[in-house]
Amino acid sequence: MSKVDQRPLVESFTAAQAARLSGLTMDMLNYLCRYEVAVPSGNSQRGRGKRRQYTYTDILLLRVLAQLLKQGVSVIGLRKSLTAYRKRNAVLPDISSCRYFVTDGYNVFLQDGGRLEDLTSGQRAFTFVLDMEPVREALQKQMRRVRRTGNA
Structure with missing residues (x-):
């Protein structure tokens, strides 16, 4: 009888995992987070000493941003759009x-x-x-x- 993998499904990823999965460097991921271009939504607690947790959707956005950055799209322009969107609640x-x-x-x-x-x-x-x-x-x-x- 084969043994079934009973590990829980991963619902959130650490910043290091998110960087690796998205193709971004940790420095770029930190920049995008600091300037709220990409906000991790895997945990509700934010602040100093709290680990950022990224969901699948967060990483998908990061991956899109990584591709756009490779094509020369400005982070500042993307930041303006995404920040304005969040400001509208x-x-x-x-x-x-x-x-x-x-x-x-x-x-x-x-x-x-x-x-x-x-x-x-x-x-x-x-x-x-x-x-x-x-x-x-x-x-x-x-x-x-x-x-x-x-x-x-």
């Missing part, structure tokens, strides 16, 4: 369910389905985002067929 939407994270380097938008929300203002708009790759592939496939058969 809004809770960051569950980034794990959003389809797209959109930024122009200063403003942050989350898109899920046909709604696009500007995190700075809370303004929502209906949008249509079309992934062009399948459209191009279908057209090229159809064009090859037309060339072969001579029919449209």
Whole structure:
């Protein structure tokens, strides 16, 4: 009979684990936390001597931020959007369910389905985002067929 792993599921991660999982250095993680770009939500107690605990959603946001930073997006611009959002007493939407994270380097938008929300203002708009790759592939496939058969 095989032994079943009975360890409890990890619901939160330490700062070192969050840095490793997100691809950020500890220095960058500390910076993002200090300036409230990414706020750990794994524990309600904050302050000196309290260990920061990061949830899956926190680490997902950190990973997105790490990718944006690698592409040259300014932390200051992201900070303004995320801080303005929290000042409206809004809770960051569950980034794990959003389809797209959109930024122009200063403003942050989350898109899920046909709604696009500007995190700075809370303004929502209906949008249509079309992934062009399948459209191009279908057209090229159809064009090859037309060339072969001579029919449209």
